[in-house]
Amino acid sequence: MTLIALPLIPLVAAGLIALAGRRAWMETVHALAAVGTLGAGLAVAAQALRSGPVVALDGFLRADALSALMIAVIALLGGVAALYAPGYARLAFDAAHAGRARTLFGLFHLFIFTMLLAVCTDNLGVMWVAIEGTTLATVFLVNLHGTRTSLEAAYKYLILSSVGIALAFIGTVLMYYAGAAQAGEIAVNWTSLRAAASSLNPQVVRLAFVFILVGYGTKMGLAPMHTWLPDAHSEAPAPISALMSGVLLNVGLYAVMRFRAVADVAAGPDFAGRLLMGLGLLSLTVASVFLLRQRNYKRMLAYSSVEHMGVICLGLGFGGPWGVLGALLHAINHALSKSLLFILSGNILLKYRTTEIHRVRGLLHVSPLTGGAFLAGTLALIGLPPFGLFISEFIILRAGLEGDAVWVAAGGIVLLVIAFAGVLRSVNQMLYGRPDEDLPRGDALTWSLAPLTVNFALLLVTGLTLPPALLGALNQVLQVIG
C-alpha cells in the first residue's frame, strides 16, 4: 500500500500546485508533499530491507534492497532540497516573476515522481519511460531563470539527453529480445530477465549492454557524453541543481547497475567491467582537466559530479564484493555532499549575484555560516577524512589495487589528486580575500540551511563508523546485483 502511495504523493502534489491560487497555498502543498514523500519513502525502504522485496499492482511496482537504497536517497535529499526551495524562490523570484515559483514547486514534485517511479518499477520499459520523464520534468527548470545561457543549456540538455537515452531504449529492446527468444513470452521485467540470465544469447546481451551503457551513461554524465551536464546543472536553480547532481545521476547509475547484473551473468563479468573501467577513467580525466581551470563555481561542482560518477564506474568495473560495495557507498556519499554544496551555492548566488569564482571574495567573512559549511562540504567532497567519501574512495581503490586492475587504480589516484588540487584552489579563492565594501554582511538564507545538518551528520557517520545497519543494507544490495 505504501509503495503505491509513494509515487502518488508527489504526482498529486504537482497537480495541486498547478491549480493552487495563492503563493501561500503552493508553499503549504509543497511542504506537506515533501514531508509525506519523505515518510512514505523511508517506510518503504525500511520494509524492503527488513522483510524482503515489497510488491504492489501485480508486480508492476517492486522495491528490493537496491530500490530501497535509491528511494531513501531520493526521499531524504528531496526533502532537504524542498525545505530550501521556498526561501530561495522568495529571494530569486520577486512578485513580477511569481509564475516561476509555481513552475519551480510544481515541476519539483513531478521530477521527484519520475525518479521514484524509475526505481520502484520492475518493468525495464517503464523504467526507461520514467527516466526520459526526468529529463522532460526538469528541462523547464533548467530554463527557469530565463536567461539566454539557461535557454542554451536547457535546449542542449533536452536534445542530448533524449538522443542519448533513445540509445538506451535500443539496448532495452535487445535485452527484451534476448529474453523473449530464450524463455518464450516473458515480460520486460528485470526479475525474469535476471532469472533467465545464464541462458541468454551472450552476443545479443553484449550488444545490448553497450547501448545501455552509452544511453544511461549519458544520463549519468559519463564522458564523452557529459557535455550537457555542466551547462544544465549550473544554470538550474540551486534546489534543482542539488537534486540533478546529487540524486538524478544516481538514477542513471541505478539503471546501469540493473543491466550490469544481467550482463555479468550472461556475458561474463569481464565484458561490462572493462567498459565501465574505460568510461570511468575517461570521465575522471575529462573532469580533472576542467576542474583545474574552472572559473564558475557551479560548473566546478558539476564537473566534480562527472569526476565522482567516474570513480563509481571504476568501483563497478573493478567488481567483486568490495568494488561494488565501495561504488554503492560512494554513490550515497557523493549524493549527500553534492546536494549540500549545490544548496550552499544557491546562498552564494543570492548574495553575490554571480557564479564567477573570481568575483566571489571573502565568503568566510561575508557569510560565515554559508562559507564555513561550504568549506567543510568541499573538504568532504574532495575525499578528506573524517567524511565518508574518504572511506568509499579508499574501498574502491583498494579493490582495484588488489585485483588485476592495478594500473587503472593507480591512474585513478593520480587523477583524483589533480581534481583535489583544482577544487581546493578554486574554493580557496572564494573563501578568502577582500570582499566588496558595499556588500552587506550576513547569510542570504540561514534557517533554510538547517536540514543540511542531516547531510553533515550522515557524512560523518559513513566516514567514522560504518554502522552495522548500513553495512547490512549494502550487503543485501550485493545479494541482489552483486
Next chain:
Amino acid sequence: MFPSLANLLSFIALGAAILLIVRGSLAGQVRVFAFQSFVLALLAAAVAAFAGSVELFGVALVLMTIKGVVIPRVLHRAVTNIGLHRAAAPYLSPPAALTVCGGLVVAAFYVMGPVAASNPLPTAGAIPLAFAGVLVGFFVTVNRRRALTQILGFLMLENGIFLLALLCTYGVPFIVEMGVFLDVLVAVLILEVFTYRIKENFDSIDVGEMETLRG
C-alpha cells in the same frame, strides 16, 4: 509474402530517413516524417494481422494519430509561426552526407547481421534496415544546425527504434509503447516552445549561434 512486405516497408522507411537529408524546405521535411510514420503504422498493422495481436493493432492506430497527424501539425505550426521555410545549411553538404549515410547502412548490416541471423521471426531479415534508420536519424540530428531539423532527426531516430522493436520482437509491451509515445509527444511540445524562445532570444533558430557555454 509477409517477410517481403516487412522488408519492403522497412526499406521505404529507411529511404524516407535519407530523403530528410536532401529535402531543403522545412515543410517538406515535416511531410517526409509524417509519411515515414504512416509507413510504420502500416507495417505495425500488417504485423498485428499476421501475429493476431489486438494490442499491436492499437499501437499502430496510436502511432498513426500521434506521429502521423498530431506531431506533424505541431511542427507545421512552428514552421509557420517562425516564418522560416528554408532549412539552414547543414554542416556537411548533401553529397557528403549521403556518402556518410551509405557508410552507416553498411555499419548497420555489420552490427545487426548476427542479431538478425539468430532471430527466428519472419520479420528478422529487415532488422539491419531498421538499425540503419536509427543511425541516419542520429546523423541528421548532429548534422543540422537548426532546432527544427534536429527535432526531426530525433523523431526519425525514435521511429527507427520503434521499427527495430517491431521487427525484433513484434514490439514491446503495450504499456511501454504508450509510455514512449507520451514521452515523445511531450518532448516535441517542449521543443516547440524552445524553438520560439530561441527565436526570440537569439533572433534565429540556428543552434550554431548558441555557444556561450564553454569549459
